[in-house]
Amino acid sequence: MFPSSWKLSTAVLVWCIALVLGKTSNPFGEVSRGYLKNLVRLAKSAEIRNYMNESQDPCEDFYEFSCGNYYRLNPPNSYPYINNAFETISSALGRKILAVLEEKTTTDTLADMKVKNFYESCMNLDVVENIYADKLKEIVAEFGQMPVLEGESWNASDFEWMPTVAKIAYKYNIRLIVGTEIEADPLDNQKNSLRLRLQPTSLRKKSLYVDEENEIYRDMRVASMTQFMHTLLDLDIELAKKTAQEIFDFETRLAVEFIKGNEDEISSNLTVTTLDEMHDKYYPSLDFKEFFNISLGTVPQGHIYGLSGHEINRLIDVVNYERRRLVANYVFYYLLEHFMLIQPSTHYEHELKCLKRTQRHFANILDNMVYRKYNSHQMEHDVEMMWKAIKITFQKSLGLMRFYWMSNHTRSRALHKLRNIRLQLNAHQERDFTQELEDLVVNKHDYVENVKAILILNSKEVRARLTQPPRNHDERDFSFTPAFVLHENLIKVPVSILQPYYLWSDFYPHALKFATLGFLISHELIHGFDEEGRMFDHAGNYDDWWDEEAGKNFKTLIDCFRQQYQDYVYNDRHLKPSASQSENIADNGGVRLAYEAYRNWYDVIQAQQNMAWEVLPRLNYTNNQLFFIAYAQLWCSSTHPVLRNFVTSSDEHVPDKFRVIGPLSNLLEFSLAFQCPVKAAMNPQEKCTIY
Numbered sequence: 095m096f097p098s099s100w101k102l103s104t105a106v107l108v109w110c111i112a113l114v115l116g117k118t119s120n121p122f123g124e125v126s127r128g129y130l131k132n133l134v135r136l137a138k139s140a141e142i143r144n145y146m147n148e149s150q151d152p153c154e155d156f157y158e159f160s161c162g163n164y165y166r167l168n169p170p171n172s173y174p175y176i177n178n179a180f181e182t183i184s185s186a187l188g189r190k191i192l193a194v195l196e197e198k199t200t201t202d203t204l205a206d207m208k209v210k211n212f213y214e215s216c217m218n219l220d221v222v223e224n225i226y227a228d229k230l231k232e233i234v235a236e237f238g239q240m241p242v243l244e245g246e247s248w249n250a251s252d253f254e255w256m257p258t259v260a261k262i263a264y265k266y267n268i269r270l271i272v273g274t275e276i277e278a279d280p281l282d283n284q285k286n287s288l289r290l291r292l293q294p295t296s297l298r299k300k301s302l303y304v305d306e307e308n309e310i311y312r313d314m315r316v317a318s319m320t321q322f323m324h325t326l327l328d329l330d331i332e333l334a335k336k337t338a339q340e341i342f343d344f345e346t347r348l349a350v351e352f353i354k355g356n357e358d359e360i361s362s363n364l365t366v367t368t369l370d371e372m373h374d375k376y377y378p379s380l381d382f383k384e385f386f387n388i389s390l391g392t393v394p395q396g397h398i399y400g401l402s403g404h405e406i407n408r409l410i411d412v413v414n415y416e417r418r419r420l421v422a423n424y425v426f427y428y429l430l431e432h433f434m435l436i437q438p439s440t441h442y443e444h445e446l447k448c449l450k451r452t453q454r455h456f457a458n459i460l461d462n463m464v465y466r467k468y469n470s471h472q473m474e475h476d477v478e479m480m481w482k483a484i485k486i487t488f489q490k491s492l493g494l495m496r497f498y499w500m501s502n503h504t505r506s507r508a509l510h511k512l513r514n515i516r517l518q519l520n521a522h523q524e525r526d527f528t529q530e531l532e533d534l535v536v537n538k539h540d541y542v543e544n545v546k547a548i549l550i551l552n553s554k555e556v557r558a559r560l561t562q563p564p565r566n567h568d569e570r571d572f573s574f575t576p577a578f579v580l581h582e583n584l585i586k587v588p589v590s591i592l593q594p595y596y597l598w599s600d601f602y603p604h605a606l607k608f609a610t611l612g613f614l615i616s617h618e619l620i621h622g623f624d625e626e627g628r629m630f631d632h633a634g635n636y637d638d639w640w641d642e643e644a645g646k647n648f649k650t651l652i653d654c655f656r657q658q659y660q661d662y663v664y665n666d667r668h669l670k671p672s673a674s675q676s677e678n679i680a681d682n683g684g685v686r687l688a689y690e691a692y693r694n695w696y697d698v699i700q701a702q703q704n705m706a707w708e709v710l711p712r713l714n715y716t717n718n719q720l721f722f723i724a725y726a727q728l729w730c731s732s733t734h735p736v737l738r739n740f741v742t743s744s745d746e747h748v749p750d751k752f753r754v755i756g757p758l759s760n761l762l763e764f765s766l767a768f769q770c771p772v773k774a775a776m777n778p779q780e781k782c783t784i785y
Contacts, residue, residue, distance in 0.1 A: 132711075134601040139710040142723060145730055153770035153777060157754040160726035170734040173446075176741070178731035178750060179596070184574055187464065187590040188449050194463045195452065205527035206463060208536040209456045212548075215541045216448035219437045222540060227328045229542045230430050237261050240426035241419045242329065242337045250418040255425060256380060260388035262429055266546070267553035269293045270425050271348075271413060272401075274389060276556055278564035278581040280364065280399075280636035286559050289399040292352050292409075293428070295345055300353040301670070301743045303346045311740050316342050319427070322434050341424045344416065351408045364636065367400040369393065375403075379410045390557055433545050455548050458522050461589045465521035472600045473592050474519060480612045480691070481517045487691040488512060488619060488785075496783060499647035507639045508623060511583070511632040515622055517615065520586045576614050578621040583634040585618045597728075603708045605717045608692035609724035616691070617684030620785055624676040625652070654782035655679065659756060664749045665738045677747045682757045683785030685725055689763055692721055718767040726754045 147162020168177040195213045202210070222229065234240045237258055241248040259270040269275075271293050279287035295303075296315060302308045319338035323329045329337070372382045387393050401409070413421060435451060438444045453460060489512055491497070492505055500508070534551050536544050559565075564581070576587050591597055597610040621627045628648070631637040640648070655675045662669050696717070699705065708717040715723060729750035733741055742749060748756065758764040758776060765777035773779055 131601045134595065134599060135710055136712070138595075138599075138602060138606070139713050142710070142727060143713060145727055146723070152768045153765070153774040155755070156722070156726055156758055156764075156768075156776050157729070157751045160723050160754065161730035161751075164727075164730035165732040168732050170732045170737075175734035175737055176731065177733075179728050180574060183590055183593065183596050186593055186596065187574075188446075190464050190468060190593070191453070191460050192445060192449060194460070194467055195449075203528050205459055205531045208531055208534060209452065209459050209463070211536040211538050212455065212544050213448055213452045214538045215536070215544050216435065216451055217444060218539050219435065219444075219541055222542060223437065226326055226542070230326060230433060233430060233433060233542075233546070234426050236265070237429070238422070238426075241422050242323070242333065243327065248419065248422075253418050253422045255413060255418070255421050256385050257388060258422075259425060260385045262425075263389040263553075264391060264557075265553060266429075266432070266549040267556050268429060268432055268549065270428055272385075272409065274386070276559040278634075280581065280630075283564060283581040283634045286562065286564050287397070287399060288394050288560070290401055292348075292401065292405070295349045295353065297349070297744070298353075299744050300349055302740070303349045305743065307739050308743055310736065311743075312342065312346075321436065322431065323427070325436050326434050327430075337423055337427075340420055341427050344420055344424050347412055351412055352405060365400050365402050366397050368397055369395075372398070372400060376406060376410070379414060380406065390560065392560070394560070432549065433542050435541065455545075458525070459527050461520060462522040462525070462527065465523070465589045468593070469521070469589075470592075470594065470600075473594070473598055476598065476600065476607060477517075477519065477587060477592070477611070477615075479695075480608060481615060483608075483691040483695050484612060484616050484619060484687060485512065485515070487694055488616075488687055491687070491690065491785075499644065499651065501641050501644045504640050504644035507631070511622065514632040515583050515585065515619065517585045517587065519592070520588045576618045578618040578627065579634075580622075580627060580630045581634040583622070583630070583632065585615060587615065603710060603717065603720060604695060605692060605708055605721040606724045608688050608695070609721045610728050612691060613684050613688040613725055613728065616687040617680045620680040620683035620687065621676065623683075623785065624679045625674055626676055648784070651782070651784045652679070655682070655784075658760075658782050659748055659752065662748070662752050662755070664742060664751070667742075669742065669748060669752070672746075674746070678756065679784055681747075681753050682760055682782065685757045686761055686763075686783075686785065688725075689721060689761070693718075716767070718763075722758060722764055722767060726758070729753045 144167060145161055145164045147158055150159040150162055152159040164177075170177050174181060195210050198210075219226075231240075231243060234243065238253060239248055255271065259273065262268050262270060263273050269291065273291060273293065275289045275291050276286050277289065279285050281287075297303060297311065302311055316335075316338045319341065320331070320335045323334040323337060324331050327334075369383060369386060376382065383393060400406075435447065438447055489509065492500075492509055492512070497505065531551075535547055574588060574590050576585060576591070578585050591611065591614065597614075598607055622630075628640060629636055629638055631639050638645075652675050655678045656671065659669055659675075659678055660671055696705070696708070705717070709715065709720060713720070731750040747753065755776070759778055760781040760783060762777075762781070764770075765774075768776075770777040
């Protein structure tokens, strides 16, 4: 028996060989391909076994059984201090993007060249280092003065927060305190609608601002803001620290007032009003007519999805009666943070930061560039095959007895919606990025000017949507995980998770592919029928199509999940109650659906061919057991102790361990595969099930 470290090193080496050979057209023929297939499968087998703790009873703790050695092999001692499959995939994509960005080819489009110029300008930060502070101060001067930069000469009477943030929104499409979004109308997705939204807070979740155990993250945030102002605005360190604390304290008050416990519920965001109604109700405390006219360059007609009356009244209380100096520092700091980037001390850190900034502004183009260089037709074929199997399986499942709680009327509507759900590889092949970026000028030497040019172009494009139909793609960044787009009734699969030899390879057993990539697709499909998704119909419009009986039964079943997950303990604390169970519903329904789809596929194929390739060499597990091990290892993770509270407080998903323990303990097929006795930890007598 070889030592584990030797096995892991060998697996990595073999993996690299497979990657290199996999890029060729395989000139050595079928024998060579068969040899390569064996190498890849041996490497995957070694990786799976290295992560496992086979001394653990799988019926008592399947996460420890599947992932017990992961922490030892992947200690979170360096950036990003969290190791898991998605960080690995993200890093791999990052390496591919860097290779594309640094490669000069004759096939580069004009859009490609602009993206590469932006990345190069970020790497050339030293060119503007001596004038960085002046360039940032020039941005402030476009809209007024920042008190901390002016000292006693700052005149409070010259500052009005609402017109100021409106001017910033018009030029740079940056939402500060409050702003607008133009997106598909949830009631009629054939047209765009105008929505009033609050600025997202930097820590996102209320618990990160108020809970005692999260004080360390608040201190880290203040330290980061202090460093920005001291280094890039040339502020005295004590003044920078004092100002950062004041800004953060103001942000905390905004977070406490406005972040809701039910922030995931779509119904809370459908307050319909008109500009005249808002003006009559809140003027002169807030002049919404002036705000919209400045920020959009026009006075909008028709209905607006506004903030609730409670939210606007709290906005008046928090902002209007605070010291203007404090509000002005807050507004201008968050304006400048979009342009701030401290040059790291090492080349590696510099590359990483510039990669992240380039992804922030050009995520879709980068996905397309990587796809053009690395795509595989076999991969696309596998995705399409799994999607068809998953969709057909769910369609059949809706007729099973376990859906006793769903009335015939609601079941019929659910089937209608299912038939209209589509899946799309997010490679953006249909887009002409050169035309989209025709008016964008990007140079290689001035990072700040490049960011300004990008934001100005974005702002023009956003305002133009007022008179345009919705785009047929979502503008959010889908670079790392699949997503369900509610108003399009569409699942988008990112390029990143289709990189070979991570979740997918045409040499892997289908048990692995269905358990990982198939699960992620199934998870998103279930999101179309979770607490939020079920409120959208087959056309992607907001419509409560559930009858009263089905809706009542659905909420009762949700309570089972709520109680189950609250009983779990992580980092010596019970998981906090969550207003939404959507992610837990999608995990439970997703793994059940992926497994059923795999079994349906297997039953058809085994009648046609030898299924010996459905297990891996040197792993003494059946194909069904391999499915569940692969699913569990999708969630193997190691998190630095300092970040554990941050993960539980900020992530809408439960910690990775319980994404294994929870769904599999609710799945009878898992217990049958591992012959778990009733009342074992992984086979409780009472199970929570919706889909």
